[in-house]
Amino acid sequence: MRPPDVSAPQLCFGQVRHRRMRPSANAFAYASYYLRLPIRSLGSQGFNAHLVSRNRFNLLSFFDADHGDGQRPLIEWIDTLLEAEGVSDADGEIWLQAMPRVLGYAFNPVSFWFCHRADGALRAVLCDVRNTFGERHFYLLDTGAAIANGSELRARKVFHVSPFCRIEGGYRFRFMRAARGQSEHTLARIDYHDADGLLLETSVSGVAARLCDASVARAFFAFPLMTFGVVARIHWQALRLWLRRVPFYSKPAPPEQKVSR
Template sequence: MQPPDAPVPQLCFGQVRHRRLRPRANAFAYASYYLRLPIRTLGAQGFGCKLVTRNRFNLLSFFDADHGNGERPLVEWIDALLESEGVHDADGEIWLQAMPRVLGFAFNPVSFWYCHQAGGALRAVLCDVRNTFGERHFYLLDNGAAIANGSELCARKVFHVSPFCRVEGGYRFRFLRAVRDDGEHTLACIDYDDADGLLLQTSLSGLATRLSDASAARAFFGFPLMTFGVVARIHLQALRLWLRRVPFHSKPAPPEQKVSR
């Protein structure tokens, strides 16, 4: 049994924003929701809900096999990855932020593993990035010490995501968390710079609610077929860029190393 002050699974409601600056300006925003799960505290436990389940089909569901390497327990996998990358003090809570499966289907363009020290400070962030070609890559954000709220973290781009961007340049990440009167707010910002400077700006915001049947019903019925819509929007935006004659780049082979910085 968990102590009364133990972290609990969350369902966050917010917005995705994306802006391209050149060679043709393009911007969009849409409402979204995602799970935030305290993986270390949860262990192998379920969520105690009827409408959202773990490793079992439902309106909303979370399958361990969709994350990590699909084989080892999630905590064991992330701890081993961090150790292999020289991060030895992320021994606190691990919060996994990802979209659930909706009616059994999920596509997460990016999931975030927020890895904390025992004292609560954020120590590292693992970004699990996927493209629509079925490929996947991990960017490990680690500055060698505790990460201050909102500080900038950088990673070199090595993985193909969009045919309208070359595999060059790098990403700048910022993660912010604030507790206000209406609850806990989170914000992840990603800026992409190519050889000519800032090209893309993306952000994902959310207001956390406790994961429950009520919040799951709000998500499922308020945002019908949300994960299917993610894939549809990706292809719709790609079509818009193609029609506007934004240069198209062929997909290179994925990097041999699964984890980069």
Template sequence: MPHDPPPALPQLCLGQVRHARLRPRAHAFSYGIYYVRLPLRSMGARDFSARLISRNGANLLSFRDSDHGDGETPLLQWIDALLRQQGVADAQGEIWLQTMPRVFGYVFNPVSFWFCHRLDGALRAVVCDVRNTFGERHLYLLEQGGAIAHGSELQASKIFHVSPFCQVAGRYRFRFLRNSEQDGERHLARVDYDDLDGPLLQTSLSGTARPLRDGAIAYALLRYPLMTWGVMARIHWQALRLWLRRVPFFSKPHPPQEKVSR
């Protein structure tokens, strides 16, 4: 008689974020980073078992439900309702939320990913929760009407202002990869941006997943002690570098009316 698989466990991923601009000035950088991957159905409303991270409480690392979704509705209820509203009715398997935790109470997440699976384990949809430094956010829903093949390219029209050095035009191209390696499961999210003249930006976020335990958390904190402050500082530092190199600047347009797009 078949047995149900054991519940998925929260993960901590150590890896890198990479960014390359192709024109009009070539500009590239990479930084070490870490993030969490949380199996929301398996976790339910439970807190973490590790002592160095808390759910909805103060700690060295913390995860606040109110930082995600609409800030009020329970996360599973919110994502299930959003998917149904968008015509995705068969994402009833695990929901993995990939995001950065708060570090000493502070976080800024340029993008969080909701990986939504079917009951058979196939990836059904990905919701990309994109935020800018003006306090605005937009959700890009990536889905193809059925299971998403491993590593296949997904696209969405750009309608949300993120960087003043890019127009709100063109398309994003997404690829998500997952491979098992000797030291853990490796994840890669690649997001390339094409403006009206062709490829402009190539970005990726990669990391190797390990169980979210105190030893892994302590190692991450020692290696990147003020990571989330560094994210915001580096955003502004790289923007200053582009401005000094006279890369064209585009003022922020009015925010889009729709909050979810494909």
């Protein structure tokens, strides 16, 4: 899996899908969009556009403090974390995939840091997972070598996200990136298996466009309240499961260790 030839910020248009297998089947899909930012190349620069800003209010915006530890420069934070976890060769581009703020508001259920080696190969992926209780946890996907496009990566579940799932079993991840004509397509798939097998299938897919005023206008006016809708959909789907009497599990204390594999 290689980064694009030109390290330019992207706005990707696509779809979020979710399917629950049991005890009551439930599935939904909705159109969405997200940012993909080359953190190492971008440095402290802003965006060359009027409708999207970095660290200040706009139709769409990206705030550094929403990611990392909220204090250090993003590239310093991710490099330090990787080094502490024994990943010393992710010295190429690092792409952050996350939802922007829309009119100043954002909630990212999961953000992905795609960490490449200097030769362009994907070396590790850091998944920043958040729940609606204001907690977050990092899953570091690291095989010790380059990660092939579409290969399966696994992590044991240790963090509470949904009250309709126990903290048991694990996640299986697949990340794909492909050029089709003049377009670049990305897919992040996460399947959750508990003690009884496959329980949830989720995916986020998109087609990359250059982050510019035209793409921002397209995103904002097509989905003017997208990030508000993310939280609304989470609670709506939770209500549907509750009405179907899917077992409910109280929130336990978060894990003490912030990064797991």
